[in-house]
Amino acid sequence: MTTAISDGRRVRGDASRRAVLRLAVDQASLSGLDGLTIGTLASDAGVSKSNVATLFGSKLDLQLATIEAAREIFIDAVIAPALAEQHGLARLVAIVELWLNYSESRVFAGGCFFRAVAADASAKDDAARELLVAIDEEWYVFLTRAVRESLPELPGLEGRADGPEVLAFEITAMLDAANIGSLLHRSTRGYALARAGIRDRLLALGAGSAAVSRLVP
Amino acid sequence: MTTAISDGRRVRGDASRRAVLRLAVDQASLSGLDGLTIGTLASDAGVSKSNVATLFGSKLDLQLATIEAAREIFIDAVIAPALAEQHGLARLVAIVELWLNYSESRVFAGGCFFRAVAADASAKDDAARELLVAIDEEWYVFLTRAVRESLPELPGLEGRADGPEVLAFEITAMLDAANIGSLLHRSTRGYALARAGIRDRLLALGAGSAAVSRLVP
DNA sequence: AATATATACGCACGACCGTTCGTATTGTCT
DNA sequence: AGACAATACGAACGGTCGTGCGTATATATT
Numbered sequence: 001m002t003t004a005i006s007d008g009r010r011v012r013g014d015a016s017r018r019a020v021l022r023l024a025v026d027q028a029s030l031s032g033l034d035g036l037t038i039g040t041l042a043s044d045a046g047v048s049k050s051n052v053a054t055l056f057g058s059k060l061d062l063q064l065a066t067i068e069a070a071r072e073i074f075i076d077a078v079i080a081p082a083l084a085e086q087h088g089l090a091r092l093v094a095i096v097e098l099w100l101n102y103s104e105s106r107v108f109a110g111g112c113f114f115r116a117v118a119a120d121a122s123a124k125d126d127a128a129r130e131l132l133v134a135i136d137e138e139w140y141v142f143l144t145r146a147v148r149e150s151l152p153e154l155p156g157l158e159g160r161a162d163g164p165e166v167l168a169f170e171i172t173a174m175l176d177a178a179n180i181g182s183l184l185h186r187s188t189r190g191y192a193l194a195r196a197g198i199r200d201r202l203l204a205l206g207a208g209s210a211a212v213s214r215l216v217p
Numbered sequence: 218m219t220t221a222i223s224d225g226r227r228v229r230g231d232a233s234r235r236a237v238l239r240l241a242v243d244q245a246s247l248s249g250l251d252g253l254t255i256g257t258l259a260s261d262a263g264v265s266k267s268n269v270a271t272l273f274g275s276k277l278d279l280q281l282a283t284i285e286a287a288r289e290i291f292i293d294a295v296i297a298p299a300l301a302e303q304h305g306l307a308r309l310v311a312i313v314e315l316w317l318n319y320s321e322s323r324v325f326a327g328g329c330f331f332r333a334v335a336a337d338a339s340a341k342d343d344a345a346r347e348l349l350v351a352i353d354e355e356w357y358v359f360l361t362r363a364v365r366e367s368l369p370e371l372p373g374l375e376g377r378a379d380g381p382e383v384l385a386f387e388i389t390a391m392l393d394a395a396n397i398g399s400l401l402h403r404s405t406r407g408y409a410l411a412r413a414g415i416r417d418r419l420l421a422l423g424a425g426s427a428a429v430s431r432l433v434p
Numbered sequence: 435a436a437t438a439t440a441t442a443c444g445c446a447c448g449a450c451c452g453t454t455c456g457t458a459t460t461g462t463c464t
Numbered sequence: 465a466g467a468c469a470a471t472a473c474g475a476a477c478g479g480t481c482g483t484g485c486g487t488a489t490a491t492a493t494t
Contacts, residue, residue: 180335180393
């Protein structure tokens with residue numbers, strides 16, 4: 001009589017899945033989706049290996065659930081707070097600052113989850129890669145829209161049909177470079193360079209200095 | 218009587234090492250330094266597993282040799298041809314174009330070798346990571362010097378002490394973003410965006426349009 | 435109350451991992 | 465010529481991987 005999805009009974013199981021996934025996203029952000037192993041995960045979570053296996057069915061399903069969990073954490077850390085800002089340049093600047101904070105504060109132990117697993121996944125050809133591609137396109141749509149909504153405050157971008165796309169590409173590039181640099185060199189220099197580079201870019205496009213004041217090291 | 222390094226006898230062994238390493242760099246560029254396995258490598262090379270093991274001593278030494286081999290291939294593909302260009306903006310533009318070609322033509326099967334293995338290695342704490350950090354710093358020194366030698370042709374960069382460093386960071390960021398994008402999305406769109414972004418950036422800094430004419434999709 | 439479902443466990447399987455033996459062969463040096 | 469070092473191989477080691485099986489328990493549905 002109830003719907004096919006009967007969550008009532010699965011309260012215990014969902015709690016277990018959530019606890020395992022919280023460890024999984026950190027482990028995957030450090031070692032990639034292949035470095036994510038059921039045995040290590042079970043040991044860290046204090047449960048049996050076969051339990052983790054039955055909870056997620058297969059390794060691939062575990063990877064997919066891990067990616068989805070990381071996506072929700074990312075939304076909570078960056079997307080949702082940015083949407084709380086008002087339209088326009090203020091939101092665009094907020095996205096940049098929130099993203100840099102998301103990377104620098106190590107919401108995931110290995111920095112940005114999606115950059116950490118992209119290298120491993122891009123060489124494969126399974127559902128995990130497809131999901132990551134979809135999430136990446138989702139990000140570009142979100143960021144490009146934020147740029148487009150800032151056009152009135154970025155007069156330098158007028159008359160260029162691909163202006164928003166190029167700027168979204170440049171911003172993403174610098175965010176990723178800051179993330180990678182901080183992981184590889186174990187310093188915060190990349191974050192300062194990204195803030196300086198993006199701020200200069202926005203100022204060159206005619207942004208008001210007050211609007212970009214959030215982007216200072 | 219001869220030097221301690223007697224390469225004469227090792228001709229056969231060196232040839233074997235080279236053949237294995239040529240496969241190793243491709244495999245590592247696709248699967249990372251951890252995905253590089255002695256068994257698969259031996260199978261692909263048509264030799265025994267124990268042979269590969271004895272040729273390189275240990276897994277770590279194999280990884281280090283693979284990184285060194287990739288470094289030399291990268292130098293041949295990008296650094297050396299760029300140094301053949303004259304000083305200044307021409308060389309800087311050549312570096313960008315050579316790098317994009319190096320990534321797009323898949324000199325390594327998995328795109329840029331160093332970006333592919335950086336994710337896995339940055340979470341570890343061994344000699345492989347140190348070597349990759351040193352190579353990355355080597356790259357930044359090289360690129361920053363090329364920017365500095367272009368200062369007379371980039372008047373927009375005057376008066377900014379950290380100008381060359383920021384520009385080198387931005388260029389590297391866009392090159393990496395093009396590389397990652399082409400691998401994840403399996404399209405060449407990222408390369409066009411990187412060429413457009415870097416060209417616009419150089420033009421905005423006062424570069425002559427002739428000097429950057431190489432950067433067109 | 436009876437049945438079905440979802441956790442959770444222990445156990446074992448085949449496969450692959452990196453490493454290490456013993457051994458044969460080849461090339462280099464004294 | 466003889467001693468020595470470097471390839472190359474086959475075989476086996478302990479370890480971990482993902483997966484499947486049987487079983488016990490707790491919850492939900494009938």
